[in-house]
Amino acid sequence: xxxxxxxxxxxxxxxxxxxxxxxxxxxxxxxxxxxxxxxxxxxxxxxxxxxxxxxxxxxxxxxxxxxxxxxxxxxxxxxxxxxxxxxxxxxxxxxxxxxxxxxxxxxxxxxxxxxxxxxxxxxxxxxxxxxxxxxxxxxxxxxxxxxxxxxxxxxxxxxxxxxxxxxxxxxxxxxxxxxxxxxxxxxxxxxxxxxxxxxxxxxxxxxxxxx
Amino acid sequence: xxxxxxxxxxxxxxxxxxxxxxxxxxxxxxxxxxxxxxxxxxxxxxxxxxxxxxxxxxxxxxxxxxxxxxxxxxxxxxxxxxxxxxxxxxxxxxxxxxxxxxxxxxxxxxxxxxxxxxxxxxxxxxxxxxxxxxxxxxxxxxxxxxxxxxxxxxxxxxxxxxxxxxxxxxxxxxxxxxxxxxxxxxxxxxxxxxxxxxxxxxxxxxxxxxxxxxxxxxxxxxxxxxxxxxxxxxxxxxxxxxxxxxxxxxxxxxxxxxxxxxxxxxxxxxxxxxxxxxxxxxxxxxxxxxxxxxxxxxxxxxxxxxxxxxxxxxxxxxxxxxxxxxxxxxxxxxxxxxxxxxxxxxxxxxxxxxxxxxxxxxxxxxxxxxxxxxxxxxxxxxxxxxxxxxxxxxxxxxxxxxxxxxxxxxxxxxxxxxxxxxxxxxxxxxxxxxxxxxxxxxxxxxxxxxxxxxxxxxxxxxxxxxxxxxxxxxxxxxxxxxxxxxxxxxxxxxxxxxxxxxxxxxxxxxxxxxxxxxxxxxxxxxxxxxxxxxxxxxxxxxx
Numbered sequence: 177x178x179x180x181x182x183x184x185x186x187x188x189x190x191x192x193x194x195x196x197x198x199x200x201x202x203x204x205x206x207x208x209x210x211x212x213x214x215x216x217x218x219x220x221x222x223x224x225x226x227x228x229x230x231x232x233x234x235x236x237x238x239x240x241x242x243x244x245x246x247x248x249x250x251x252x253x254x255x256x257x258x259x260x261x262x263x264x265x266x267x268x269x270x271x272x273x274x275x276x277x278x279x280x281x282x283x284x285x286x287x288x289x290x291x292x293x294x295x296x297x298x299x300x301x302x303x304x305x306x307x308x309x310x311x312x313x314x315x316x317x318x319x320x321x322x323x324x325x326x327x328x329x330x331x332x333x334x335x336x337x338x339x340x341x342x343x344x345x346x347x348x349x350x351x352x353x354x355x356x357x358x359x360x361x362x363x364x365x366x367x368x369x370x371x372x373x374x375x376x377x378x379x380x381x382x383x384x385x386x387x
Numbered sequence: 388x389x390x391x392x393x394x395x396x397x398x399x400x401x402x403x404x405x406x407x408x409x410x411x412x413x414x415x416x417x418x419x420x421x422x423x424x425x426x427x428x429x430x431x432x433x434x435x436x437x438x439x440x441x442x443x444x445x446x447x448x449x450x451x452x453x454x455x456x457x458x459x460x461x462x463x464x465x466x467x468x469x470x471x472x473x474x475x476x477x478x479x480x481x482x483x484x485x486x487x488x489x490x491x492x493x494x495x496x497x498x499x500x501x502x503x504x505x506x507x508x509x510x511x512x513x514x515x516x517x518x519x520x521x522x523x524x525x526x527x528x529x530x531x532x533x534x535x536x537x538x539x540x541x542x543x544x545x546x547x548x549x550x551x552x553x554x555x556x557x558x559x560x561x562x563x564x565x566x567x568x569x570x571x572x573x574x575x576x577x578x579x580x581x582x583x584x585x586x587x588x589x590x591x592x593x594x595x596x597x598x599x600x601x602x603x604x605x606x607x608x609x610x611x612x613x614x615x616x617x618x619x620x621x622x623x624x625x626x627x628x629x630x631x632x633x634x635x636x637x638x639x640x641x642x643x644x645x646x647x648x649x650x651x652x653x654x655x656x657x658x659x660x661x662x663x664x665x666x667x668x669x670x671x672x673x674x675x676x677x678x679x680x681x682x683x684x685x686x687x688x689x690x691x692x693x694x695x696x697x698x699x700x701x702x703x704x705x706x707x708x709x710x711x712x713x714x715x716x717x718x719x720x721x722x723x724x725x726x727x728x729x730x731x732x733x734x735x736x737x738x739x740x741x742x743x744x745x746x747x748x749x750x751x752x753x754x755x756x757x758x759x760x761x762x763x764x765x766x767x768x769x770x771x772x773x774x775x776x777x778x779x780x781x782x783x784x785x786x787x788x789x790x791x792x793x794x795x796x797x798x799x800x801x802x803x804x805x806x807x808x809x810x811x812x813x814x815x816x817x818x819x820x821x822x823x824x825x826x827x828x829x830x831x832x833x834x835x836x837x838x839x840x841x842x843x844x845x846x847x848x849x850x851x852x853x854x855x856x857x858x859x860x861x862x863x864x865x866x867x868x869x870x871x872x873x874x875x876x877x878x879x880x881x882x883x884x885x886x887x888x889x890x891x892x893x894x895x896x897x898x899x900x901x902x903x904x905x906x907x908x909x910x911x912x913x914x915x916x917x918x919x920x921x922x923x924x925x926x927x928x929x930x
Contacts, residue, residue, distance in 0.1 A: 200583045204507045207579045214609050215571060222617025222647065226632060229643050238710055239642060269636070310635050316710060367636025 237320035240313040244330055247323045252288035255351045259284050261359045262349070264293065266309075268366040273301035274335070276309060276366050287321075290348040295328060295364070297343065299335035308332045309364040318360045321353040332369045422517070425509035426915055427494045430516050432812075434491025435805075437519055439881070441483030442798075444527070446874050448476035453836075453870040456863045459855050469853035470538035471530065477541025478559075481659065482566045483523050485793065488801045489662040490515075490573045493601045496808060497577060499906035499913065500595050502586030502922045507579035515572035522565035529555035540851060542652065545633035545644040549625045556626060560619045567612045574608035577601055586905070586924040592686070593926050595904050596679065599686050600665030603693045607654045607661070610697075615651040618644070642707055649700035657696045660792060661689055663760075663800030664731055667753045670807050671735050673901040674750035675742030681734040688727035688734075695724050705776045714773040721771040725764065732761055747899070748822035752803035755795055755830050763791030766841065781851075784844025790837045794873075795830070802829075802880065809887050810894030814912035817887040825883060828876035835869025 233239045262283050266276040275298040285291050299305060309329045313319035324330075328343035335341060349360065415423050424430060451472045455463050464472070494512065498505055506512045529536040534553035537543065548556060581602045585594070594602075621632040631637025633644045664685075672679045679685065701709060701717040709717070735757050744750070766788040770776055779785060809817050839862040844850075848859045855863065897907040905924070909917045 200507075203583045204579045207582050208508070208575055211575045211578055211609055215575075215613055218610055219613035219617055222614040223621075225647060225650075226621075226643065229640070229646065233640075238713075239640060240708075241640075244638075308636060314708070316708070365635065367634075369636065 237313075237318075238316050240316040240319050242311050242313055242319055242322055242324060242329075246325060246327070246330065249290055249325055249348055250288075250323065250350055252348075252351050254286040254289035256286050258355070259286060260349055260353065260357065262291070262347075263359060263361045264295075265361060265363040266295070266366075267363070272305070272307055272366055272368045274299055274305075274307055274366050276364060285349060287349045287353050288351045290325065290346060293345045293347075294342055295345060297328075297333050297335060297341045297366075299337060299339050302337045304334065304336045304339075306332050306334050306369040307366045308369050309366055312363045312365070314361045314363070315357060317354060318349070318357050321350045322360065322362070323348045323350060329364065423513070425505075425513050427498050427506045427509065427512065428812075428913060428915060430506075430512050431491045431493075431495030433516050434487050434494055434519075437516070438484050438488035438491060438801075441479050441487070441523060443877070445476050445479035445484055446877065448472045448479065450870060450874050452476065453867040455853055456855070457867040458864070459857055459860050461854055464853070466853045467535060467538060470540075470851070471536040473851055474537045474540055474543075475526070475530070478526065478537070479523070480793070481541060481655070482563070482570075483519070483526075485659045485797050485801070486570060487519055489601075489604070489659070489797075490570070490577075492597075492662070492666070492801070492804050492808075493573075493577050495812065496804075496906060497580055497598055497601060498584070499811075499909065499917060500598050500904050501581060501584060501589060502905050502918045502924055503580060503584035504916065504918050504921075506576050507584055508576045511572055512576050515569045515576065518565050518569035518572075522562045522569065525558050525565070526562040529553075529558050532558070542648060543622070544648070545622060545625065545641055549622055549633055552626070557623065560623045563619050564616060567616050570608050571612045574605035574612075577605040578609070581605075586918070586921045588924040588926070590926070592683065593924070595665070596668035596682070596685055596689075597662070597665035600661045600668075600689050603689050604658050604661045607658050607693055607696070611651045611654040611658075614647065615655075618647045618651065621647075642704075645704050645707060646700070649703045650697075652703065653700040654693070654696040656789075656792075657692060659797050660760075661693065663756065663797050664689060666800045666804045666807075667735065667756050668731075669904065670749050670753040670803055671738050671757075673807070673899050673903075674747055674753075675739050675744050676901040677738055677742045679734065680737040680740075681730070684730055685734055688730040691727040692724060695720065695727070699724065702771055702773075702776075705773045706780045718771055718773040722768060725768055728764055732757060732764075747806070748817065748819070748826055749803045749807035751823070751826045752799045752806065755826070756799045756803065759795030759799070759830075759833070760792060763788055763793075763796055766791065779844065781849055782844035783840040783848045783850055786850050787837050787840035787844055790840070794837065795833050799829075799833075805884065807899075808906070809884070810898035811906055811909075811911050811913055813888050813891075814894055815887050815891030816894050816898070817883050818891060821879060821883050821886075825876055825879045828879065829873060832869050832873030832876055836866050836873055837869075839863075839865045839869075 233241055234243075262285055264278040264281060266278060268274050268276065275296075277296050277298075279294040279296070283291060283293065295309075297307075297309075308331075311327075311329050313322055325346040325348065327345050327347075329345075333341060333343075353360075414420060421429065421433060424433075449472075451464060452469065455461070455469055494506065497503075532553075532555040534555055537548070537553065537556055537559045539548040539552060543559075581594070581598055591599075621630070624630040625632050625634060625639075631639040633639045633641050635641060668679055668685055699717055699721045701713060702721045705714060705717070746754075766784065770779055770785065770788055806817055806822060809815070843855075843859045843862040843866075846859065846862075848855050848862075894911040896910050898911055899907070905918075905922065906913070908922070
């Protein structure tokens with residue numbers, strides 16, 4: 177870094193408050209406009225990150241989400257050379273007085289083969305309510321290769337007091353599932369949907385409380 | 388090589404009459420003078436006083452936490468209140484103490500160091516300061532609201548801060564919005580000032596490191612404060628308008644909150660340390676009586692740290708279940724930051740090498756910064772190792788790490804800056820003996836407080852919990868004693884500053900004989916108006 181000298185600058189006939197700031201107002205304005213543009217861009221970017229995050233996760237399957245619409249069966253022969261253990265975990269969240277159970281805790285499948293598992297929803301409370309089972313797959317690289325032909329998780333479930341409901345999950349692990357994946361865990365968490373649904377839900381249910 | 392630049396004479400016309408500008412226009416007196424001021428020095432002072440106030444409020448919250456943790460078991464406060472204290476301590480220290488202190492120093496010193504008459508946008512400057520008391524009055528008022536203050540930690544992870552949050556969270560969001568707008572406006576002002584109001588002849592690569600680091604910090608603020616604003620807006624909508632940005636039940640994703648938050652949060656931690664690098668880089672050359680070693684590499688290192696800070700956010704999230712590739716990427720990119728940071732530490736040490744060092748209080752704090760910040764940097768490297776982080780995650784080791792970079796890092800650099808520039812601000816030197824006491828009490832207090840936390844953390848003590856197992860009792864008792872010692876010694880700091888404002892040994896214009904930057908060419912105390920005619924600045928040829 178260079179050393180420096182400071183010299184006097186004769187401001188000439190300028191009044192004492194006629195400062196550099198006045199001469200440079202247009203430049204300052206340009207800088208401010210540029211920073212404001214960046215600012216608005218970054219604020220928009222923060223919101224754009226939400227759909228970008230979803231797309232990114234969908235393409236890469238990184239956060240273990242599965243698609244929320246039914247997929248078609250891929251015609252594949254079962255790869256009998258390997259067996260993958262498919263585990264099911266079910267739980268209820270946020271104090272929702274519901275129970276979700278699968279008829280089988282784990283099932284051993286060959287990649288390519290399609291399998292059907294039944295889940296039972298029970299509303300343990302004395303009020304009708306609406307809930308949805310949200311899936312999550314672990315390890316996340318398996319989520320791209322788990323195809324759901326039918327699933328209760330595509331829609332909300334409405335249950336009256338004490339009511340039970342059995343629904344199937346039909347899935348297929350495709351043969352492209354990486355070799356190193358020996359166990360796939362599918363977790364269903366029940367979330368209350370009353371607040372989400374409140375705008376559209378029908379009058380019959382509006383008398384009910386819910387969590 | 389180590390010769391000082393030739394002494395220069397400053398002969399701009401109105402030095403002797405400077406400060407008499409009040410004669411020319413009617414200035415409001417009393418309180419209104421401070422409410423309406425557009426003067427960069429007065430606004431800088433307001434920022435610094437505000438920051439000091441917040442430092443004590445946040446400090447009291449920290450002492451409540453440390454008092455509760457003095458012994459295992461629950462003695463003084465309930466867990467709910469403990470959580471509010473940890474949250475408010477973090478928020479106030481980050482947004483209310485450290486950031487405004489640096490903005491205050493920038494207000495005071497950036498125009499003086501670049502030869503500008505004031506900030507580029509003086510009225511905006513006034514507005515961005517007065518937003519702060521509003522923001523923090525709102526935030527502090529949540530303490531007396533039903534349901535209590537925010538209790539979810541300063542990182543306010545959703546859905547803890549949305550679905551399970553107290554009703555006061557909406558006030559917290561508004562307060563963060565206002566504080567964020569204040570920071571953004573301050574940053575715009577600093578960028579506009581530095582880019583447009585430099586003395587004629589001063590190129591970017593002639594600016595002091597303090598000005599450089601603040602320019603880069605201001606760009607970081609512009610880039611990430613809007614993201615914070617976006618995140619809290621999404622929280623607001625999730626809480627009040629039924630959206631599901633972070634609610635898995637409605638198709639949202641809580642992990643996305645962490646990505647968005649740390650995309651803001653990691654650059655934010657550099658916002659709190661880059662100006663500290665700048666301060667230390669002007670103080671060490673002054674008291675080593677040598678020019679800063681490796682000026683250009685310092686500038687490039689600062690810029691690289693700023694750029695890298697956008698690529699490392701997920702190292703705060705190693706334990707959320709990232710895929711292996713992501714863990715590796717964020718681990719290596721985080722470790723990469725050690726390179727430019729190492730360049731800086733190397734340059735400071737080389738500046739000291741064979742210098743004529745004197746140990747004025749500012750220099751003591753700057754040297755302590757170099758040593759203790761490096762400790763914080765090394766524990767950061769340990770935390771960067773993804774497989775090891777699973778053990779350290781959410782333990783007191785993390786608390787020790789970030790307090791080492793923030794307290795003897797950012798806070799010590801602010802104190803160094805205050806001791807360094809007090810003669811310029813007040814015209815008096817701070818009391819030498821008392822400031823030495825302040826330094827030694829602080830450094831002992833800081834290390835007593837935070838060093839044992841490393842051990843408690845490695846032994847598995849979780850953070851943010853009001854109680855702990857018996858085996859952590861000794862570490863915590865030492866930490867609490869250190870914390871009260873550090874807190875009490877800051878009262879001495881206030882005494883020193885007040886004494887310095889009221890009187891003391893007169894300081895000449897060039898208060899430190901190694902001080903070569905432009906601020907030492909104006910009288911001490913600096914008159915209200917300086918550099919009304921820009922000084923002609925001409926860098927000398929390289930040796």
